[in-house]
Amino acid sequence: MRAATVVPIHPVARADKTPQRTSRCSTCAMRALCMPAELSAAELARLDAIICATRSVKRGDTLYRAGDAFHSIYAVRAGSFKTVVMHRDGREHVTGFQIPGEALGLDGVGAGQHSCDAIALEDSAVCIIPFAQLEVICREVKPMQHHIYQMMSSEIVRESSQMMLLGTMSAEQRVATFLLNLSRRFKARGFSAAEFHLRMTREEIGCYLGMKLETVSRMFSKFQRERLVHANGKTIRIVDPEGLARV
Template sequence: MGVTPIHAIAPEHATHHGTPRCSACSLRAICMPPELTADEFARLDALICTTRPIRRGEALYRTGDTFQSIYAVRAGSFKTVVMHRDGREHVTGFQIAGDPLGLDGICAGKQNCDAIALEDSVVCIIPFAQLEAICREMKPLQHHIYQLMSGEIVRESRQMLLLGTMTAEQRVATFLLNLSKRFKARGFSSAEFHLRMTREEIGCFLGMKLETVSRMFSKFQREQLVQANGKMVRIVDPEGLAQV
């Protein structure tokens, strides 16, 4: 039975997929400020009362959808995409478990991109109006939201630097090292991981052609920096990759 994409779905219309509890979630150190008390976590548990499963290839939201909620990736992964006028796709980011989605909608009250699941995924739905209200009383949470917004600004600045100044070799190396760091922060292996995105999607993100991305992976493999077997990647020499 298929799951329909979310198009500005109000929380009461969301699909229940178990009862998410921030207080018991293994990703809470990524999603939430560590200094929250047990009582404050209980209030969050009451706020974030729904999750939503999204099938691979389906949209969590589309460009122009009315902004109502922000989301936290509970399981799986997503890509955010902006479509050019000529129909070409530009990937603006990849989100894995613990990452926020939808923050760009705060600016104009509408979503600024498409968020597409790279695999069967689950998100926690956080109604923004209720989050704003609770942030007025929970300053650590308010500060954490500011940090998330600032983090998005920093990420976009780094992406502009990557696209504007780095060689193809440096872009792919930076991409792999960034993913490695993010997986490590979530308790996963930093040396070996499965790439849910295609080489073409990596190219769309890095401003490169598919052939160039494939050539860089082959080059790193010859130099014994990386081993790639399909979508499974193992970083053999992280220091060597960092020197690139």
């Protein structure tokens, strides 16, 4: 599928939202994060034929909005995103944060339209994966089919974990769980598990964890006093991961 035939999810005139040609999956350094390892050269070539475009998304811009028609899923190639549901009174609820190698857009599979907004936390880029063509490949390439099932299962587990986090954990436990989860995800991508930069604000973290900004800041200060973490602005260093896990 040529890039020119990709239907824009949220039409705008700005050039940075226009799909662009990208390097192929077969030569991408992040392939191990997005694709099953056991694909043959021929199967990778088939994926190369459909995943042929990226989109750049500027900080604060949307990749798609709630209610937009569902056509594609996306793999975060660079940068980071938050997914957001807007309440009727205008309040924002953050439902997740996505970093390189993670998927966006699976919320649209069931109803044929997206149920949330996906907003870039920094200048970012995604690979566009047309879902109709992906389904065809999945019927014929079983490792790819299994990989998509795993992605969907991971979304179910993530949402269940989020419900448990909001429903049963104290403020201290919520922030500790959030930091350890980010640490594991960064480690899986070859980044430092001990020190990383938070692209989201404390307010956005609170919105995700069901806490007020002041409570999030108080928990970070508490962890710093107890020498569990060291916070320097948005840069977080986990000093005592075992102690943080015990929380």
